[in-house]
Amino acid sequence: MTEQHNGSIIPIEIGALLPETDALRSAGWRLVQVLCVGSADGAELSYSFGLDLEMRSLRVTVPAETPLPSVTAIYPGAFLYENEIRDLFGVRIERIAGDWEGKVYDVAMGKLFSKVSIKAISSEDPGAATGGAASMGGAL
Amino acid sequence: MSGQDKRVQDAAHAPREDFVKGPTVIPFGPQHPVLPEPLHFDLLLEDEKVLGAIPQIGYIHRGLELLVEKRDFADYVHVAERICGICSFMHGMGYCEAVESLLGLPIPDRARYLRTFWCELERVHSHLLWMGLAADALGFESLFMAAWRTRELVLDVAEETAGGRVIFGSAIVGGVSKDPSDETLARCIKALALAREEVKRLSMVMLQNITVRHRLEGVGVLSADAAYALGAVGPMLRASGRAYDARSLGYAAYGEIGFETVVETAGDCMARAIVRAREIEQSFAIMDKVVAAIPAGPVSVPAKGMPPKGESFARLEQPRGEVVYYVRSNGTRNLERFRVRTPTFANVPAMVEAMRGSSLADVPTIVLTIDPCISCTER
Numbered sequence: 001m002t003e004q005h006n007g008s009i010i011p012i013e014i015g016a017l018l019p020e021t022d023a024l025r026s027a028g029w030r031l032v033q034v035l036c037v038g039s040a041d042g043a044e045l046s047y048s049f050g051l052d053l054e055m056r057s058l059r060v061t062v063p064a065e066t067p068l069p070s071v072t073a074i075y076p077g078a079f080l081y082e083n084e085i086r087d088l089f090g091v092r093i094e095r096i097a098g099d100w101e102g103k104v105y106d107v108a109m110g111k112l113f114s115k116v117s118i119k120a121i122s123s124e125d126p127g128a129a130t131g132g133a134a135s136m137g138g139a140l
Numbered sequence: 141m142s143g144q145d146k147r148v149q150d151a152a153h154a155p156r157e158d159f160v161k162g163p164t165v166i167p168f169g170p171q172h173p174v175l176p177e178p179l180h181f182d183l184l185l186e187d188e189k190v191l192g193a194i195p196q197i198g199y200i201h202r203g204l205e206l207l208v209e210k211r212d213f214a215d216y217v218h219v220a221e222r223i224c225g226i227c228s229f230m231h232g233m234g235y236c237e238a239v240e241s242l243l244g245l246p247i248p249d250r251a252r253y254l255r256t257f258w259c260e261l262e263r264v265h266s267h268l269l270w271m272g273l274a275a276d277a278l279g280f281e282s283l284f285m286a287a288w289r290t291r292e293l294v295l296d297v298a299e300e301t302a303g304g305r306v307i308f309g310s311a312i313v314g315g316v317s318k319d320p321s322d323e324t325l326a327r328c329i330k331a332l333a334l335a336r337e338e339v340k341r342l343s344m345v346m347l348q349n350i351t352v353r354h355r356l357e358g359v360g361v362l363s364a365d366a367a368y369a370l371g372a373v374g375p376m377l378r379a380s381g382r383a384y385d386a387r388s389l390g391y392a393a394y395g396e397i398g399f400e401t402v403v404e405t406a407g408d409c410m411a412r413a414i415v416r417a418r419e420i421e422q423s424f425a426i427m428d429k430v431v432a433a434i435p436a437g438p439v440s441v442p443a444k445g446m447p448p449k450g451e452s453f454a455r456l457e458q459p460r461g462e463v464v465y466y467v468r469s470n471g472t473r474n475l476e477r478f479r480v481r482t483p484t485f486a487n488v489p490a491m492v493e494a495m496r497g498s499s500l501a502d503v504p505t506i507v508l509t510i511d512p513c514i515s516c517t518e519r
Contacts, residue, residue: 032481
């Protein structure tokens with residue numbers, strides 16, 4: 001049952017994201033979710049697809065400040081995931097069909113879930129990366 | 141972006157003086173009589189016809205996922221359970237299933253059956269909550285009160301078996317923390333039989349009422365292809381003719397107990413109401429089977445040591461549809477990442493599609509038949 005839940009996770013390059021996603025769409029897979037995990041040098045996105053009970057995830061590692069193409073041209077329903085990931089993790093997702101321009105979550109601390117190292121933060125944009133919970137110190 | 145979507149977005153952000161020239165933009169929510177939780181739409185109208193809608197969430201984001209970095213993995217279940225006050229047990233259980241998968245920790249059979257019982261109990265009280273809210277929105281006040289009165293019987297059973305009416309507090313990593321006796325469960329089944337008869341009557345009243353049918357039939361139609369392409373889940377998907385229910389994965393005791401996926405094909409608000417009414421009846425039947433077959437034995441095993449480095453998914457079927465949990469461990473007692481993809485989050489694009497072409501007066505009905513839970517959505 002665990003394997004059925006986890007499905008297969010396939011690492012791919014950024015350039016392969018759209019062709020692979022398009023191939024899955026053509027084969028009848030539905031978009032289950034887009035998941036983001038922050039890291040010190042960027043983020044890792046997993047696009048999960050379902051066909052009947054099977055699940056398959058395409059995993060893309062995105063270095064900080066590297067643009068990532070939106071999959072909304074293939075799966076229009078992905079716009080909410082992509083807007084959220086851009087707002088909370090600071091991933092530069094480009095050409096989202098249904099772009100909310102950073103207004104999904106109007107929180108005081110921008111990019112709250114980002115783990116990008118403090119060195120990567122631009123002095124001109126103090127909200128660019130907050131270091132996630134680490135920056136909140138003992139407040140939690 | 142389609143031409144129409146572009147038009148919606150342009151109109152929503154157009155200067156005020158441009159509004160008089162083209163379609164009208166009406167803000168809907170976040171405070172609205174039919175919305176118990178904050179959700180906002182910019183509705184683009186041509187006369188009374190909805191051309192499109194731009195959804196907006198973000199009013200109650202709590203960042204609960206981030207808390208996983210600061211809490212012991214075994215204690216975090218209390219936070220997970222508080223993601224939502226309706227699907228609370230299933231959120232706690234989903235988190236536990238993902239962590240147990242990570243730990244390679246099989247739970248006792250009795251715990252699996254009890255989890256199944258509480259999942260179905262939660263489905264019944266959630267669908268009755270929906271029935272009441274929908275009746276209230278349609279102006280059917282007596283049905284609203286009757287549905288919620290019946291829901292009280294279900295919540296009483298939750299309190300008697302789990303100790304809580306809203307937060308059950310019974311899911312733990314390694315099983316469950318409460319073990320109602322077989323006698324208590326048998327007594328609860330008798331109490332639920334009364335609720336079951338009442339629900340049958342209420343469902344018949346709701347689904348056969350000519351005014352309700354007039355408000356729901358042919359309204360907010362979502363085709364099977366659109367529902368699937370937009371990633372809809374739960375009653376939203378099944379009412380459009382797609383037979384997907386995550387319980388088919390066989391988690392907890394569903395593999396042994398079995399169930400039949402409820403499907404309707406019309407794809408309108410009425411179909412979504414029928415799916416929920418039929419699911420309530422089925423949930424009562426599942427609880428009967430669980431109590432008849434529940435094995436004796438322990439209800440938990442200790443979760444010892446640290447979770448190993450790794451990651452795991454868990455998928456469950458909540459009342460609003462499939463929910464996906466993800467956990468990632470770095471080998472310490474604090475998990476590195478916890479993520480929940482809730483059913484309402486997945487249903488927002490389909491909800492927008494279902495509104496397209498409807499009349500302004502039908503928007504509240506369409507929103508309600510999705511049964512949105514914004515508390516889940518924003519986590």
